[in-house]
Amino acid sequence: MSDERVLQIQRISGHPGPVPGRGTQRAVEVCKYIDVTTCIGCKACEVACVEWNDMPFRETTFDNTYQTMPSTEWNYWNLIKFAEHERDGSMMWLMRKDQCMHCEDPGCLSACPADGAIVQYQNGIVDFQQENCIGCGYCISGCPFDIPKFNQATKKVYKCTLCSDRVGAGLEPACIKACPTGCLHFGTKEDMLSLAGTRAAQLKSKEAQGDFVMPNAGVYDPQSIGGTHVIYVLHDITKPELYGGLPAAPVIPPSYTIWKWLAKPTGLAMAMFGVVDARIRRARPHACPAWGTPAPSRLHAIPALVCGDLLHALAPVRLRHLLAVALSLADAHLRRRADDALPAPLVRPLLRHRVSLPVHQLVRADDLDKDRQQVRPAHERVRLERREA
Numbered sequence: 084m085s086d087e088r089v090l091q092i093q094r095i096s097g098h099p100g101p102v103p104g105r106g107t108q109r110a111v112e113v114c115k116y117i118d119v120t121t122c123i124g125c126k127a128c129e130v131a132c133v134e135w136n137d138m139p140f141r142e143t144t145f146d147n148t149y150q151t152m153p154s155t156e157w158n159y160w161n162l163i164k165f166a167e168h169e170r171d172g173s174m175m176w177l178m179r180k181d182q183c184m185h186c187e188d189p190g191c192l193s194a195c196p197a198d199g200a201i202v203q204y205q206n207g208i209v210d211f212q213q214e215n216c217i218g219c220g221y222c223i224s225g226c227p228f229d230i231p232k233f234n235q236a237t238k239k240v241y242k243c244t245l246c247s248d249r250v251g252a253g254l255e256p257a258c259i260k261a262c263p264t265g266c267l268h269f270g271t272k273e274d275m276l277s278l279a280g281t282r283a284a285q286l287k288s289k290e291a292q293g294d295f296v297m298p299n300a301g302v303y304d305p306q307s308i309g310g311t312h313v314i315y316v317l318h319d320i321t322k323p324e325l326y327g328g329l330p331a332a333p334v335i336p337p338s339y340t341i342w343k344w345l346a347k348p349t350g351l352a353m354a355m356f357g358v359v360d361a362r363i364r365r366a367r368p369h370a371c372p373a374w375g376t377p378a379p380s381r382l383h384a385i386p387a388l389v390c391g392d393l394l395h396a397l398a399p400v401r402l403r404h405l406l407a408v409a410l411s412l413a414d415a416h417l418r419r420r421a422d423d424a425l426p427a428p429l430v431r432p433l434l435r436h437r438v439s440l441p442v443h444q445l446v447r448a449d450d451l452d453k454d455r456q457q458v459r460p461a462h463e464r465v466r467l468e469r470r471e472a
Contacts, residue, residue, distance in 0.1 A: 094203040096195035110205035114275040116268040128258035132161040135257035157232040160243040164327030179326040183243035187309030190335035194225025207312035227333035
């Protein structure tokens with residue numbers, strides 16, 4: 084977690100309003116450049132990451148490769164992936180440093196519903212704020228690179244922060260500081276793209292490479308998510324899947340982002356209408372029949388407030404009538420129980436006040452059970468208590 088006073092925030096997960104302090108300062112976009120063609124798999128970057136972030140010890144897993152473990156974990160953010168590949172009749176290692184890509188359009192932030200759990204700084208770093216995390220795991224499913232990992236003990240999600248605390252203090256990330264071969268570089272996005280492009284052109288040049296020319300070499304900076312702030316130079320840019328499952332065209336799953344522009348506003352609007360409707364109904368109580376008088380209808384507890392009824396205003400007429408008939412039939416069926424202490428009404432108040440029956444339907448409902456038209460004292464007391472509450 085970094086110091087928000089140093090790094091300027093650009094986007095906040097689940098935040099309904101503007102970002103505080105946005106635009107008050109300028110911040111250049113930073114980028115990590117990884118040249119997989121010069122990586123020797125020494126894992127110095129893995130050790131530096133664990134030490135700098137003070138990660139707890141964990142056991143490694145052997146799976147018949149030099150890879151430390153199958154994938155990154157909540158307390159192991161940086162992993163060198165080893166993949167065997169046959170080229171010109173011989174085997175070669177394809178080694179790639181796997182970590183958070185710090186996307187320009189981060190899927191984790193788009194999917195996260197918790198306000199302030201994930202922030203994107205103006206320099207491009209995507210950082211997790213665990214104190215605001217609710218442990219829903221949406222960020223895990225929203226990431227096209229499968230990077231965020233869940234901690235079962237703390238119920239929080241963790242990932243690489245690109246050493247935002249060091250970057251905020253003007254230092255380079257710890258993994259880059261520890262790299263012995265110059266495989267890792269750090270700087271502005273513009274400078275790193277220029278450096279990566281120069282390296283890719285060198286790998287394609289027969290004069291520079293001789294018999295080891297790589298005609299398909301290129302820079303991995305997928306534009307399907309607006310680019311990333313961690314870029315690679317690959318031997319074969321046409322097949323990024325060979326490098327430990329790196330996606331060729333990563334995309335954010337729409338199922339984890341649709342709630343923000345459709346489901347969430349709709350739910351808030353429905354809740355607002357529901358509150359207004361409930362307050363109007365409480366402000367207009369209906370008259371209570373005295374003991375010995377016939378109940379006016381099968382749904383006699385329904386207030387005569389039709390204009391403010393949300394379902395009456397929004398639902399189609401046919402659907403409203405179907406709901407009314409279904410509720411009246413269910414109420415009639417329940418009220419025929421002989422041992423019921425409260426014979427009418429048994430439909431839940433939350434449902435019963437959402438429908439209004441025409442007069443002829445109410446008369447028919449009363450004709451279904453004429454011998455139970457009297458309002459009993461026990462039921463009268465319950466109705467008075469509900470009205471006073």
